[in-house]
Amino acid sequence: MPRNETISGLGLDEYKYGFVTEDKPVFKAVPGLSNDIVRQISHHKEEPEWMLEFRLKALEVYYSKPMPKWGGDLSRLEDTLDEIYFYLKPQDQMERSWDDVPQEIKDTFEKLGIPEAERKALAGVGAQYESEMVYHSLKEQWEEQGVIFESIEDGLARHPDLFRQYFSTIVPTHDNKFAALNSAVWSGGSFVYIPKGVKVEIPLQAYFRVNAERMGQFERTLIICEEGAEAHYIEGCTAPVYSTDSFHSGVIEIVVKKGARFRYTTIQNWSNNMYNLVTQRALVHEEAKMEWLDGNLGSKLTMKYPSCYLVGERAHGEILSIAYAGDGQHQDTGGKVIHAAPNTTSQITSKSISKGLGRSSYRGLCKVYDGAVGAKSNVECDALLLDERSRTDTYPYIEIDENTASIGHEATVSKVGDEQLFYLMSRGLDEAEAMAMIVRGFIEPVAKELPLEYAIELNRLIELEMEGSVG
Amino acid sequence: MSEPLLSIRGLRAKVEGEDGEILRGVDLDLERGEVHALMGPNGSGKSTLAKVIAGHPAYEVTAGEILFEGEDVLELEPDERSRAGIFLAFQYPAEVPGVSIANFLRTAVNSRLGEGEEMDVFGFQRTLTEKMEMLKMDPGFAARYLNDGFSGGEKKRNEILQMAVLRPALGVLDETDSGLDIDALKIVASGVNRLSEADEALGVLLITHYKRILNYIRPDRVHVMMAGRIAESGGASLADKLEAEGYDWLHRAVAAV
Ligand SMILES: Nc1ncnc2c1ncn2[C@@H]1O[C@H](COP(=O)(O)OP(=O)(O)O)[C@@H](O)[C@H]1O
Numbered sequence: 101m102p103r104n105e106t107i108s109g110l111g112l113d114e115y116k117y118g119f120v121t122e123d124k125p126v127f128k129a130v131p132g133l134s135n136d137i138v139r140q141i142s143h144h145k146e147e148p149e150w151m152l153e154f155r156l157k158a159l160e161v162y163y164s165k166p167m168p169k170w171g172g173d174l175s176r177l178e179d180t181l182d183e184i185y186f187y188l189k190p191q192d193q194m195e196r197s198w199d200d201v202p203q204e205i206k207d208t209f210e211k212l213g214i215p216e217a218e219r220k221a222l223a224g225v226g227a228q229y230e231s232e233m234v235y236h237s238l239k240e241q242w243e244e245q246g247v248i249f250e251s252i253e254d255g256l257a258r259h260p261d262l263f264r265q266y267f268s269t270i271v272p273t274h275d276n277k278f279a280a281l282n283s284a285v286w287s288g289g290s291f292v293y294i295p296k297g298v299k300v301e302i303p304l305q306a307y308f309r310v311n312a313e314r315m316g317q318f319e320r321t322l323i324i325c326e327e328g329a330e331a332h333y334i335e336g337c338t339a340p341v342y343s344t345d346s347f348h349s350g351v352i353e354i355v356v357k358k359g360a361r362f363r364y365t366t367i368q369n370w371s372n373n374m375y376n377l378v379t380q381r382a383l384v385h386e387e388a389k390m391e392w393l394d395g396n397l398g399s400k401l402t403m404k405y406p407s408c409y410l411v412g413e414r415a416h417g418e419i420l421s422i423a424y425a426g427d428g429q430h431q432d433t434g435g436k437v438i439h440a441a442p443n444t445t446s447q448i449t450s451k452s453i454s455k456g457l458g459r460s461s462y463r464g465l466c467k468v469y470d471g472a473v474g475a476k477s478n479v480e481c482d483a484l485l486l487d488e489r490s491r492t493d494t495y496p497y498i499e500i501d502e503n504t505a506s507i508g509h510e511a512t513v514s515k516v517g518d519e520q521l522f523y524l525m526s527r528g529l530d531e532a533e534a535m536a537m538i539v540r541g542f543i544e545p546v547a548k549e550l551p552l553e554y555a556i557e558l559n560r561l562i563e564l565e566m567e568g569s570v571g
Numbered sequence: 572m573s574e575p576l577l578s579i580r581g582l583r584a585k586v587e588g589e590d591g592e593i594l595r596g597v598d599l600d601l602e603r604g605e606v607h608a609l610m611g612p613n614g615s616g617k618s619t620l621a622k623v624i625a626g627h628p629a630y631e632v633t634a635g636e637i638l639f640e641g642e643d644v645l646e647l648e649p650d651e652r653s654r655a656g657i658f659l660a661f662q663y664p665a666e667v668p669g670v671s672i673a674n675f676l677r678t679a680v681n682s683r684l685g686e687g688e689e690m691d692v693f694g695f696q697r698t699l700t701e702k703m704e705m706l707k708m709d710p711g712f713a714a715r716y717l718n719d720g721f722s723g724g725e726k727k728r729n730e731i732l733q734m735a736v737l738r739p740a741l742g743v744l745d746e747t748d749s750g751l752d753i754d755a756l757k758i759v760a761s762g763v764n765r766l767s768e769a770d771e772a773l774g775v776l777l778i779t780h781y782k783r784i785l786n787y788i789r790p791d792r793v794h795v796m797m798a799g800r801i802a803e804s805g806g807a808s809l810a811d812k813l814e815a816e817g818y819d820w821l822h823r824a825v826a827a828v
Pocket residue numbers: 586593611612613614615616617618619620629
């Protein structure tokens with residue numbers, strides 16, 4: 101395919117806007133997947149041999165695994181996968197002009213009151229200098245504490261032994277088809293290391309680090325939280341991630357060592373053509389605590405089940421999630437907790453909202469191994485339907501091989517009630533405002549766990565999504 | 572001003588999509604500054620009347636009119652009626668988990684102020700605290716989620732708190748007294764009286780089952796509702812007669828018509 105066509109096919113125009121300096125060779129993969137593509141990716145990243153081999157092996161695993169038959173409708177995904185580009189170098193990703201960003205996305209930025217410079221960064225155009233400066237001063241502070249927070253590529257290049265010791269140990273290649281795909285073509289993501297006993301006060305925000313880059317399509321993040329350390333990592337941003345791509349498949353691996361505490365927060369808002377299939381998993385050791393806080397908006401289909409493998413005594417895992425399924429969207433989300441040691445405890449709280457023809461499913465697994473004496477798990481999932489046509493389902497999978505375990509599961513489905521609406525309206529709130537207030541109240545138990553600015557933006561985003569839902 | 576605060580003429584209403592009429596020709600005039608008691612047996616249509624005044628979408632008005640300050644309100648949405656000055660203290664207030672009273676009430680207050688004129692958090696907090704003190708409410712109450720897990724008495728007190736903060740021209744109080752012990756009843760009654768003192772034009776339609784609250788809030792007029800109509804109206808002494816004799820004599824009178 102001639103180069104120009106490749107470029108216009110992506111909706112990018114590097115020449116017209118001159119974002120690319122001519123002396124850098126620009127690598128473009130052809131659409132679709134092959135051994136060659138994988139070799140090229142590894143070559144362009146100047147990776148060690150072992151990583152190339154790892155990728156090639158992963159590609160074989162990917163080919164050998166069938167498409168999942170559960171979860172959402174993936175029947176049209178294979179066509180999509182033939183058309184997508186499996187690798188774009190960061191500078192390619194910036195070659196998009198503000199003019200190419202759809203008006204609806206710009207309107208959303210406008211309504212959210214996001215500053216101009218930030219809007220461009222979020223849309224994947226232009227650089228975000230301010231955030232870069234913030235990042236640099238924070239980075240110095242972190243470095244003094246011995247904290248590593250860099251791109252996954254830099255992690256591999258600069259800390260090869262540490263990297264290799266943990267990489268793919270938490271989410272092995274053969275775990276699922278999309279983990280295998282990610283393992284073959286991963287690019288972008290974070291590498292984080294928190295040394296023993298270090299408490300990081302300010303959340304590590306991927307937003308600072310990534311600045312102008314778009315979030316990778318196949319991002320891979322590896323986080324190691326050493327004994328007694330504490331940190332909070334925030335990924336993504338609450339503005340809609342505008343992307344010309346229609347497929348996102350990330351892998352997040354986290355190790356939380358003895359007595360450490362780690363929280364991983366994601367609020368993602370994808371454009372409506374997106375298949376979003378992510379594997380997020382944490383290995384939680386003795387007396388350690390892991391919390392996933394996960395918000396999913398947008399996309400065509402999201403399948404995402406953050407999980408905690410509780411492998412040490414008294415380890416604790418917590419998964420809090422919010423999903424919003426608008427018209428034509430399917431949010432298949434939930435969480436997995438695996439109790440593999442005595443006196444481990446876990447809590448899953450899932451809140452979903454469905455509007456119009458939107459569909460939300462809670463899918464959760466609670467497994468207690470024989471010998472996990474005194475394990476305790478509690479699952480609470482609440483679904484709110486905004487109108488008659490919306491749909492919600494619950495798929496709780498519970499496997500208990502230990503008879504001293506105690507497991508609680510509670511699921512509720514509610515509709516926004518006429519009495520609630522009338523009550524709020526009778527105090528002067530118009531219908532849209534009343535509806536938004538009910539929804540805000542519904543997600544409050546999860547939203548209050550978010551840093552304030554994220555909670556506010558999440559609420560505003562949901563309100564924007566709900567606009568027009570009231571007749 | 573010559574027109575009554577509230578004027579209801581020949582009002583007929585039924586549940587949307589169903590047959591039987593619940594309100595079968597209600598007439599009622601309430602002047603500014605007046606307190607009217609609306610009594611009557613269970614199921615006679617008192618709450619329906621209250622909700623129709625406030626614009627509940629479950630009911631369909633088939634005939635008649637409701638004029639508020641001379642304006643026909645039947646075409647107005649519930650929120651528009653509220654902003655116009657109509658307030659309904661619900662017999663059974665809805666629960667809205669996750670929404671704090673303070674947050675909700677501030678939104679409600681701001682809904683009636685123009686854009687850019689919204690009350691700030693501190694100004695609002697002062698008003699709220701003052702009204703809560705008047706109703707002898709614990710300061711922590713404002714942070715609780717709206718009616719979520721409230722006792723019957725707490726719900727009723729919360730309704731009057733909202734009325735005190737929103738300062739309507741007309742308060743329709745639907746059995747605000749039921750479920751209150753005597754102390755709570757006195758607090759609520761004195762709260763309503765203080766609102767009347769502060770705003771001499773405030774009109775109150777006090778729906779009640781019992782004469783008890785009328786010992787603390789003196790009505791100018793008493794109406795008795797039977798089977799969807801006002802069967803009898805009179806002065807405060809009518810309440811005494813109902814207390815002494817019950818509704819039977821009225822039943823017979825209505826049946827005789
Ligand atoms: N939403 C409704 N759906 C069905 N029936 C109703 C509804 N609202 C009121 N009713 C009926 O109308 C009659 C009057 O009820 P209501 O106005 O609550 O009486 P009151 O407040 O005087 O006790 C009752 O028979 C009641 O069952």
